[in-house]
Amino acid sequence: MKKSFTLTLLLSAALLMAFNSPTSVRPQCIAEKPLVQSNQVIIDWNMVALQACGGITYQHALLASHTYAMVHMAMFFALNAIAPTYQPDDALRKDAQAAPVAAAAKAAHDVLAGIFPEKLPMLDSALIQSLTKVPVGESLNRGLALGGEAAAVVLKWRDGDGAMQNPAVDVAASTEAGVYQTVPPFTFVFAPFWRTMKPFGLKQPDQFRSLPHPTLNSTVYTTAFDEVKAVGSIVSQTRTPDQTAYAKFWYEFSEIGWNRIARTVAADRKLDLLATARLFALLNMAMADAYISGWDAKFHYNFWRPYTAIRGAATDGNAATSPDPAWEPLMPTPPVQDYPSTHSALGNAAAVVLAHVFGDKTRFIATSTTADPVTATRSFSSFSQAAKENADSRVMAGIHFRFSCEAGLELGRNVGQWTVHNHLRPRLVGAK
Template structure:
């Protein structure tokens, strides 16, 4: 008898923790019955508001994505509380969920891109057109705006809107970062101390030091990127070139696309989807901040500089090539660690925790060769590994930088899942 009773209570607790309203009158919204399409639609709308494939400030994009998805999560979680909230602490169980989610995203994006208001207003109208008019609709709109206001207030003075273009003094010190052509600046040095979304501090997962310039490990990875990453490499395979270009786009854009692709054909309810995208984008934003903190702490040069000036590194196992060029342009920031690798594994770790690592998916990339725009993956970890390896294949990172980035990203992703938006424990009375 006790076993049967315990099983019933356990089923009820699981039901409530998945966003289903526990009220007995049947009049409250059951979020499990709602489509998750509004989350996917506004994830793509955020990308378009930023400028689509043409936008350039990837760090700021990651911050805005996190704000958008945290606002949507908190709004929905206020209607059917199932998870820990992030910035908004109020319950409103009579609000319309689709209206709340769409209005939350709209409010964050309109505050971030006032020049895109007409486009965003049109998108909101489309979202609300599917919702019956009435008091619940009005409550949903108001709730979404309040949830957005809470996250906007939390980030109001974080310093993210500074000019990211910074000049650095030239240096001849071997191993130290120098500007990389075609750029004459370094990007967003202030981001090294950006307020994290989920970490306790930017240096929480600072990586250990890179290999010494005179070490065999450095010479090994130097030779690899010099050989396979050069513009006209004879050893890089056609597939390596293809996935090098495929993953070249900004990592936060690519891994939001991974999340959308992974949900294709899978049934995940509205609130669970909102939580997944909030966790993914928290981890992506924090991986940039943590990566920038480590980059500026070690200030290590890029392969482009290292190979062209190898005669200065003190290592007899390396040789200079003053005309060496990578397959694709090197981003204007330090090499170590690879934040592209960190973001990829941070997102992959969150996705694996929520959906299971062995989730297959296919997706396109705007930076891929038009002839081969689509790649398919068996798991998130496979995608993260290829994403990291791509940076060596196109000549813009040392292997040890990618490995350090993967390790950092895994820690950030796991920390995010373990410490934020966790399922509530429902008291059974």
């Protein structure tokens, strides 16, 4: 007990020194090799970010994804400043003498504290836990200072972007066929301001806007209507037990599920510290931008959900569709428009990033907080296979048309490819 108490005092003193240390310290040399230490600090703070957002029961998925992206960009900037390996290598001053774990943990801590100041006691505790194996001394102090600077850069960049607005917004009633209406139990549309949110890696929200959805009198629409009406119903006689299982399995928020997959694979492959920081930064930038791009398209097209379409089919001008006034989906319909499916977009954006780092044909076993039973797992032979099942699950759940999921997959692929081809690329040989 005495030893533990003494260690806590030493760490607290080190933190205090770092908070007050000058930012003008310069290293004598710049590291030439990537950091090869354990990636545990990245995985740990990915979980701390989840806790800070409210844990697995949080409801603001957009803000959570936004938070993940900020946290992991700050951690990447801090570590890349210690061992400049990837672009941009001018985001932060260089310090090869800074302790990597301290820099990464402090960067994550300060970003989360800036977003959720009420969570500071929990975040302070997590920071001290991260530093238990970092020797007290100048390297620790320098790491803490560098991490704080990385967090400040990211917080300043996102300052005033409007992410903290009230997301529940009233939507005007309409009887026009094809126009979005709220679906019980919700009486609002979620975060319409997100359609103009500043992206993390894209040039603008509508950069990859989905092409228009099928018209209500088209064969494509009729086929998709009949499919979701049959397999997506809460009392479906055609949905298989496995389809029901994966409809529930993939129902959890995408950023929760795909960050878990990334943690699993990064640990299994023993990815080094800097490479893991880059992976999680790219992953969460891509997913955050998939939300922003998806919201742009959703509000642009303002297309109704299957619940409204099936119950109101008598008004759609399509003689081939028949209404069912009592129809209910297997799972609750989220309070936002149908087209495109951002769940599908996030899944494919994440799959593209993971495939970029590990190769697509990577085997893994996934779990989910919405699995039934909760202990159920699913095995995959590739990231693309998982992304396709993730998209298909939304039809089986009765909450998306097939064409919305296909458009979401395309959107996610475009966002993911743009992210990995334009951000955090390896430095040019000989660059200073």
